[in-house]
Amino acid sequence: xxxxxxxxxxxxxxxxxxxxxxxxxxxxxxxxxxxxxxxDLRSSLGLRxxxxxxxxxxxxxxxxxxxxNGKVIGITVSGLRRTRLGRxxxxxxxxxxxxxxxxxxxxxxxxxxxxxxxxxxxxxxSALQMLDLRSASVIGPIPQSLxxxxxxxxxxxxxxxxxxxxxxxxxxxxxxxxxxxSRNSLTGSIPSGFASLxxxxxxxxxxxxxxxxxxxxxxxxxxxxxxxxxxxxxxxSIPVQFGNLSQLLELHLxxxxxxxxxPVELRGLRS
Ligand SMILES: *[C@@H]1O[C@H](CO)[C@@H](O)[C@H](O)[C@H]1NC(C)=O
Ligand SMILES: *[C@@H]1O[C@H](CO)[C@@H](O)[C@H](O)[C@H]1NC(C)=O
Ligand SMILES: *[C@@H]1O[C@H](CO)[C@@H](O)[C@H](O)[C@H]1NC(C)=O
Ligand SMILES: *[C@@H]1O[C@H](CO)[C@@H](O)[C@H](O)[C@H]1NC(C)=O
Ligand SMILES: *[C@@H]1O[C@H](CO)[C@@H](O)[C@H](O)[C@H]1NC(C)=O
Ligand SMILES: *[C@@H]1O[C@H](CO)[C@@H](O)[C@H](O)[C@H]1NC(C)=O
Numbered sequence: 404x405x406x407x408x409x410x411x412x413x414x415x416x417x418x419x420x421x422x423x424x425x426x427x428x429x430x431x432x433x434x435x436x437x438x439x440x441x442x443d444l445r446s447s448l449g450l451r452x453x454x455x456x457x458x459x460x461x462x463x464x465x466x467x468x469x470x471x472n473g474k475v476i477g478i479t480v481s482g483l484r485r486t487r488l489g490r491x492x493x494x495x496x497x498x499x500x501x502x503x504x505x506x507x508x509x510x511x512x513x514x515x516x517x518x519x520x521x522x523x524x525x526x527x528x529s530a531l532q533m534l535d536l537r538s539a540s541v542i543g544p545i546p547q548s549l550x551x552x553x554x555x556x557x558x559x560x561x562x563x564x565x566x567x568x569x570x571x572x573x574x575x576x577x578x579x580x581x582x583x584x585s586r587n588s589l590t591g592s593i594p595s596g597f598a599s600l601x602x603x604x605x606x607x608x609x610x611x612x613x614x615x616x617x618x619x620x621x622x623x624x625x626x627x628x629x630x631x632x633x634x635x636x637x638x639x640s641i642p643v644q645f646g647n648l649s650q651l652l653e654l655h656l657x658x659x660x661x662x663x664x665x666p667v668e669l670r671g672l673r674s
Contacts, residue, residue: 433473440502449489519543
C-alpha cells in the first residue's frame with residue numbers, strides 16, 4: 404500500500420537511483436571490448452589470478468584497476484608479481500591499453516617492462532594525466548609523440564636506461580606539474596621550450612649526460628619548488644634569472660661543469 408502513495412514511490416525511486424549510481428560509479432565493467440582488452444593485458448603482462456581473478460568483475464575486484472561509470476580510468480601494476488611464465492620473458496607489451504579511451508593514470512613503477520615506450524602512447528592515450536614508469540627497465544628514446552598528451556600533469560620516467568635526447572615536444576604539455584627524467588642516459592641539451600611549462604613545481608633531470616647551457620628561461624617557471632639538474636655535463640654559468648624562482652625550496656646543480664660567478668640574484672630565494 405505504501406508503494407502506491409507518491410511518497411512511497413518517490414522513496415523507492417530514490418533508493419533505486421542511489422543503488423544504480425553507486426554501482427555505476429565504482430564498478431561492473433560495462434564494456435565488452437574493455438573487458439577483452441583487460442584480459443589481453445593480463446596475459447601479455449603475465450599477471451596472476453590472485454591479483455586479477457578472471458571470473459570477478461575487474462572494476463571491483465582487480466588490484467590496481469580503477470573505473471568510472473563502468474569504464475577503466477586507471478591501471479596500477481606497480482607492486483604486482485608476474486606468474487612464473489610471465490617472469491621468463493617480460494616485455495613492454497601493453498598494446499591493449501590503447502582500448503581504454505578514458506585511461507587517466509598508468510602506473511608501472513618498479514614493474515619490469517623491458518622495452519621501448521611505444522610511439523602510439525602519445526597518439527592513443529589522449530586522456531592520460533599521470534604516467535609513472537619509474538625503475539621499470541625501460542630502454543630506448545622518449546617518443547616525441549608524448550608531447551601530444553595535453554592532459555598529462557605527472558610524468559615519471561626516472562631510474563631506467565632511457566637514451567637519446569630530451570624531446571623538445573615535452574615543452575608543449577602545458578599541464579605538466581611534475582617532470583622527472585632523472586637517472587637515465589639522456590644526452591643533448593635541456594630544451595629551451597621547457598620555459599613554457601608554467602605549472603611545473605618539480606623538474607628533475609639529474610644523473611644523465613645532458614650538456615650545454617642551462618636555459619635561462621627556466622627562471623620564468625615561478626611555481627618551481629624543486630629543481631635538480633645535478634650530475635650532468637652542463638656548462639656555462641648559472642642563469643641570473645633563477646633569482647626569480649621565488650617558490651624554490653631545493654636547487655641541485657652539483658656535479659656539472661658550470662663556470663662563472665655565483666649570481667647575487669639568488670639571494671632573493673627566501674624559501
Ligand atoms: C584494442 O584496440 C586495438 C587497436 O585499436 C584493436 O586492434 C584490438 O582488437 C582491440 N583489442 C580488444 C581486446 O578489444
Ligand atoms: C605508483 O604506485 C606506487 C606503488 O603503489 C606508488 O608508490 C606511487 O606513488 C604511484 N605513483 C604516483 C605518481 O602516484
Ligand atoms: C603527435 O605528435 C607527433 C610528433 O610530435 C606529430 O607528428 C603528430 O602530428 C601529433 N598529433 C597526433 C594526433 O598524433
Ligand atoms: C642499464 O643497462 C645496463 C646494461 O645494459 C644494466 O647493467 C643496468 O642495470 C641498467 N640500468 C637500469 C637502471 O635498468
Ligand atoms: C595550471 O594550473 C592552474 C591552477 O592550478 C590551472 O587553472 C591551469 O589550467 C593549469 N594549466 C595551465 C596551462 O596553466
Ligand atoms: C627575472 O630576473 C631578471 C634578472 O634578474 C630580472 O631582470 C627580471 O625582472 C625578472 N623577471 C621577473 C618576472 O621577475
